[in-house]
Amino acid sequence: MGLQAGTRITDARVPATEDSQPAITGASTIEFSGVTKRYPAPVGNGSVNSRAAVESFSATLPAGSITVLLGSSGCGKTTLLRMVNRMVEPTGGRILLDGEDVQDGNPVALRRSIGYVMQNAGLLPHRRVLDNITLVPRLNGTSRSQARARAHELMDMLGLAPDLADRYPGQLSGGQAQRVGVARALAADPGVLLMDEPFGAVDPLVRRDLQRELLRIQGELAKTIIFVTHDVDEALMLGDEIILLREGAQIAQRGTGAQLLADPVDDFVARFLGLDDADRALRLADVAGNRVVLDRAGRAIGRIDADAEMRP
Numbered sequence: 625m626g627l628q629a630g631t632r633i634t635d636a637r638v639p640a641t642e643d644s645q646p647a648i649t650g651a652s653t654i655e656f657s658g659v660t661k662r663y664p665a666p667v668g669n670g671s672v673n674s675r676a677a678v679e680s681f682s683a684t685l686p687a688g689s690i691t692v693l694l695g696s697s698g699c700g701k702t703t704l705l706r707m708v709n710r711m712v713e714p715t716g717g718r719i720l721l722d723g724e725d726v727q728d729g730n731p732v733a734l735r736r737s738i739g740y741v742m743q744n745a746g747l748l749p750h751r752r753v754l755d756n757i758t759l760v761p762r763l764n765g766t767s768r769s770q771a772r773a774r775a776h777e778l779m780d781m782l783g784l785a786p787d788l789a790d791r792y793p794g795q796l797s798g799g800q801a802q803r804v805g806v807a808r809a810l811a812a813d814p815g816v817l818l819m820d821e822p823f824g825a826v827d828p829l830v831r832r833d834l835q836r837e838l839l840r841i842q843g844e845l846a847k848t849i850i851f852v853t854h855d856v857d858e859a860l861m862l863g864d865e866i867i868l869l870r871e872g873a874q875i876a877q878r879g880t881g882a883q884l885l886a887d888p889v890d891d892f893v894a895r896f897l898g899l900d901d902a903d904r905a906l907r908l909a910d911v912a913g914n915r916v917v918l919d920r921a922g923r924a925i926g927r928i929d930a931d932a933e934m935r936p
């Protein structure tokens with residue numbers, strides 16, 4: 625379809641801000657090099673086999689970009705993500721952050737230096753919203769007043785009303801809890817943000833809002849984000865690049881959303897993206913001078929932003 629390399633699909637309803645390339649400050653390049661994870665798998669006779677959840681995965685993710693790990697349940701997305709902050713230890717291979725092996729440092733310090741957002745927000749239920757957000761900066765030695773000031777800033781940035789600061793997580797809606805989860809992950813100003821299906825548990829409208837917020841915040845902060853999802857539309861909307869995975873975290877195809885849509889390398893990719901599905905039937909069209917991705921009903925689910933180069 626003649627799409628340029630380096631195109632990015634953005635939310636069709638968000639106007640482009642071509643001149644707003646954010647400065648990349650403190651974001652890290654993430655390099656996976658031959659990373660493997662085998663979990664012990666008990667077999668019937670009492671002995672234990674091991675299965676590779678991730679088999680020799682290699683990829684370099686540029687600083688300041690959103691890379692989406694897209695794939696079916698069980699293909700190894702979460703395992704890949706959790707090896708970055710050593711919640712899961714790899715069986716083989718190396719993960720480098722700006723050239724430094726994550727295995728070389730203290731895992732607790734590593735975890736505190738990396739933002740992590742999970743599906744159910746993972747907030748501490750007995751701590752108020754503000755205390756959830758300030759927790760990691762406080763553990764890192766930030767003063768109470770500074771940590772609270774930053775927490776209020778982040779709440780404002782994420783559209784959370786100030787009076788929510790004193791609530792407990794159980795008193796929040798799902799969407800509010802996810803916003804607090806994102807604020808908490810950003811509170812220590814990490815260079816890397818790991819997001820594991822963070823918007824999967826909220827309704828589609830709230831999910832769309834959260835996706836838009838994330839893109840807006842990323843426009844300001846330019847973190848290196850790994851975003852895990854099995855939702856194609858979410859991947860197309862958020863990813864500077866998408867890595868589509870098969871079982872064992874084998875890379876089926878890697879590229880911008882536009883590249884994957886225009887040039888799927890095989891049937892697996894085409895099927896996963898819904899290109900062969902008459903009910904979905906994603907297609908590209910020109911609308912008011914923009915190249916947009918339409919679903920079967922003609923709804924715009926994303927726009928191809930041909931001017932957006934992949935950031936270094």
Ligand SMILES: Nc1ncnc2c1ncn2[C@@H]1O[C@H](COP(=O)(O)OP(=O)(O)OP(=O)(O)O)[C@@H](O)[C@H]1O
Pocket residue numbers: 663664677695696697698699700701702703704854
């Ligand atoms: N702690 C564990 N012990 C044993 N096997 C595990 C463990 N965690 C994950 N696995 C297995 O590793 C494989 C990959 O799991 P993983 O959670 O990384 O996949 P995923 O792509 O994130 O799936 P989902 O989208 O359902 O979260 C699966 O077969 C899973 O059963």
